[in-house]
Amino acid sequence: MELAFVEVGDRVWVCRQEWFDLNLSVVAGTASVVVIDTGASEHNGEALRDAVARLTPLPIRAVVNTHEHFDHTLGNAAFGEVPIVAHEVAAANTVAAAQRWIAESPHEPRIEEVRASRVLAASETFASVTVLDVGERQIELIHPGRGHTGGDIVALVPDASVLIAGDLIEESAPPAYGADSYPLEWPASLDVVTSLLPAGAVVVPGHGAVVDADFVNEQRDQIAAVAETIRSLAADGVRRDAALETGAWPFPREALRHAVARGWSQLPRGSLRLPMA
Template identity: 55%
Template sequence: MATPLVEVADRVWVARHEWFDVNVTVIGGTTGLVVVDTLASTREMRGTLDAVRRLGEVVAVVNTHEHFDHVLGNSLFDGLPIHAHEETAAALERFRDDRPAYDGERSEEIDASPVVVPTDTFSSARVVDLGDRQVELLHPGRGHTAGDIVVRVPDVNVVVTGDLLEESAPPAYGEDSWPMDWPTSLDLVISLMTDETVVVPGHGAVVDLDFVHEQRGGIGVVAETIRDLAGRGIPASQALAEGEWPWPHEALRHAVARGYEQLPRASKRLPLI
């Protein structure tokens, strides 16, 4: 059964897929449609694309970041501009050239989906013109990855955040995350919002500004706890046990390791004996 596209604002639709609980966003204008993120496989995206084409012609694609569950449907958009941050394109080139086999559900389907690198990259900001509507792409800084971007539709006050925010799980701190930068990156994203903003996270249900503030608070606690523990000489191997954290330890293992790596040497004390 195809995942339905739900209109969350004028000509902005979201399909929340059960697989990975990941969102695809479609933005319409007089010249066509922009598709934001393309799911974890070509097959999965094809089902949604049939519904998208009933809304109009796709003229551009956006990848919010490089993780496979957001990009492996890119091949269905051959010949169209695929917009992404330059760090995302570089990461996908590396992934394409040295791609490990996927070890998980529907692995054959994922492995059979080609990696298509974004064609139109930028470092800070870009505007996609849809005729009667401007779609703004902005890199607020590093967080979930080095190349996160948010997509803003200003005329209807919609912001699509990719995995800088997640509704259905704790923020995903992976081996490529930047936990010490993430809070200030979210501060910039929040500056684009009002109390009426419709916020589409990378995973889970559509949220509002109150949710964004709450999750940003937790992400800030993670960064400040890492900074405090390192400053007191607590080694990274003991940080999870010593700190008070907003999310379960299993969600923060990479956050601690990456956070300690990010800290300048001067902010770390020698481990206490």
Template identity: 55%
Template sequence: MPFTEVADRIWVARYDWFDVNVTLVGGARGLLVVDTHASGLAAREVIDDVRRLGVGDVVEIVNTHEHFDHTFGNGEFRTSYGEVPIHAHETAAERTVAAGERIKGLYDAEPDDPHRDEVQATTIVPADRTFSSAMALDLGDRFVELVHPGRGHTGGDLVVRVPDADVLLAGDLVEESAARNAVPGFGEDCYPMEWPLSLDVVLSLTTGSTVVVPGHGAPVDRDFVEDQRNAIGIVAETIRDLAGRGVPVDQALAAADWPYPREELAAAVRRGYEHLPRSQKRLPLI
């Protein structure tokens, strides 16, 4: 079975496309599914796996953020399970359609991509239940907490905490996948200067025994999250130092040592420079 039980009634399936995780949290009312994969077709495979697992029907959906590899299966789950509520942070819900249409445009320019047609055929269904800071979902015999720890990978990141099982589903705030060499996703919508502080909040929700499920890759522990938080913190402080010394943004990548490959950090550096207040930036030296 693709789904593996990582704690009491919490199952994680890891799919080859994007090495993405879909998680089920079981309760007396049914199943909460966290993230729904990258297309309607891919979601149908997930739904088949849920049914083969045989532990209940899906009654709630959560999107950890707006990116298509976590949201494009929403419509297919509703086709299979009815108008189940879809939960997300308010920013993620607001941006889901625009983010999805942008990705469809990128796939449109890649006619040889094997997933092009299924991405293009997917109907984008954004979350319809939103919150700003935190909320709880009642699954009957257990509560699940949704927490927005701050901005990081996107502006609408959330984490899912299952207190009775000591499990935290971190979305793409934490990256383990070997497909990316565990490099966090510093995309065009990231917030590198805030990400370390958001991970401090995530860490405050964990214990030494917590199982942390990233958006991609294998489950990790608190030590892994601490190490990644510190590396992202180095990225943020290096950006702050370079800008404070007047190093131009187009020279910043070459001007310092970084904890991740330079080619992965172009957007992070550009976004970091944009987000710094004027008081922390010096005019470039001539």
């Protein structure tokens, strides 16, 4: 597995790898680099480590996980003693998230490669904001709130006008609402993200092609429409098991099964009406 990078901003490189259409990012300063997300297996992480060495002679200051899902974290072990940084919730859930996906995905073509990977959670965690200094450049790591998971973070490189969004934004598929998502809170988290975007920002989604602020704003509005449809249907007394067929949704219904289930479970007490006959 040989990985190729494209520079999307000053000393900010992205590899859009074919496996899971996943983006792996590298940000360099004058003294060191930071690697953001590490791939879906330890072997994937080894290929990433080797690609970074070809990209720059600078040492790796830290590895960052944008959230806990296995496709973003299972390469962690390939980086040896390099500190791994993540939100505290993501770090706490990394092992369980990998085990759950492995148990639920026996027919994944590369499942043995995934199973053979050591699961290594972050060694350095934060709750809200932290900064990594890579030499005459700072990378801001920010938890904007819950959305795709409870431990999502974004990485902002202000002087390069680049924001690495993890799976809070996806380009190649509808946003991934999983069994650990927060569909009602996701729009507010993206409001924070949009407030961080500098003029002319380049945004690296978790999966797919690099996008701009207009794309982020459009996807934020679609995610908000999902949340508002859940609230509206529940207030109208629509049964949860009828919601997908009843609502007008901005994404394909098959992508929203967990969104509806999670959304209903997260509605505040008093917002549900008795089901209509």
